[in-house]
Amino acid sequence: MNDLSGKTALVVGASRGLGRGIALATAAAGASVIALSRSATTFPEPGGAGSIQAVVADAADSSVPGSLLDRYDPQLLVLVAGATPLIRPLQHHTWETFSANWNTDVRIAFHWLREALLRPLRPGSTVVVVSSGAALAGSPLSGGYAGAKATQRFISGYAQEEADRAGLGITFTAVLPRITPLTDLGRPAVRAYAARNGQSEEEYVRQLGEPLSPESAGAAVLELARADTAGVAPGYLLTGAGLQQLA
Known part of the structure; x- marks a missing residue:
């Protein structure tokens, strides 16, 4: 997938934040992007040969993954959707x-990884599960969020094992973004953790390093989509500085 022109990408959770950045970057790279969200969303016209088609559906509905994978036959599937945790x-x-x-x-x-294996996606396809850096560091103010995100990473690994056992030629990887003040999901969490630590928001953000933006998330997914699949690792931490392979 060094050239995304003529390829189809399905981004699940594309209405805002990192998902929106990934959808826009993938379209700008020439892919035909199916941007899935629970509510109607508009996107600017991408430059170049790419396109974005907004689709409204509930990604957690078990009937949706099989239907949309059959309809669009993506070579790149990116899962970003999830619930906003209650911060307390x-x-x-x-x-x-x-x-x-x-x-x-x-x-x-x-549901989505199960359907990717059952269909299956065509050989050479890449599936990116966007988890969270909380899966590594914990997240004491967001309930079961960190454990859920760690389980997403495990499921991605299980899917890769099954794909390898069946000789499907599909690459699964998990990307764990660090908390960022540049998204609607991260902003209240940054505020809460800064207060918990007795810091200003500026101090808290400064210790995290360069903030992760939707644009840099898009660039990271493009890096994975364009990589030789043999060189894609099972998991990566994603910061403002880019992807860091996890051991």
């Missing part, structure tokens, strides 16, 4: 708020 300490969560990301994010990864 453990004792202020209910089980329903604590488990929200298990019931949404993990569910999405399970």
Whole structure:
């Protein structure tokens, strides 16, 4: 997939934040992008040969992945969608708020990767599961979010094992973005963790290094999509400085 012209990419969770940045970057690189979100979304016309088609559907609905994979036959599948965690300490969560990301994010990864294997996607396809850096560092103010994101990474690894066992030629990888103030998801978390640490938001962000932007997330996914599949690792931490392979 060194050349994305003529390729189809399906970005699940493309309406905002990192997902939107990934959809725009992939279209700018020449792909025909199917941008899936739960609500109607508009996108600017991409330059070059690429295009973006907005599709409204619930990514967590078990009937959606098979239907859309059959309809669009993507060579690049990127899963970004998930629930926004409620930011509060453990004792202020209910089980329903604590488990929200298990019931949404993990569910999405399970259904989409299952269908990618069952269909299966064509040989040479790449599947990118956007998890979170919280899967490595924990996230004490967001309930079960960190555990759910770690499980997404595990599911990606399981899918790769099954693809290899069946000789499908599909590459699965997990990308774990570091917390960032540049998205609607990250901004309230940055504010809450800064307050918890007795820091200003500026101090907290400064210690994280260069903030991760939607544009840099798009560039990172393009790097993976264009790479020789044999060189794509099972997982990466993603920061403002780019991808860092995980051990």
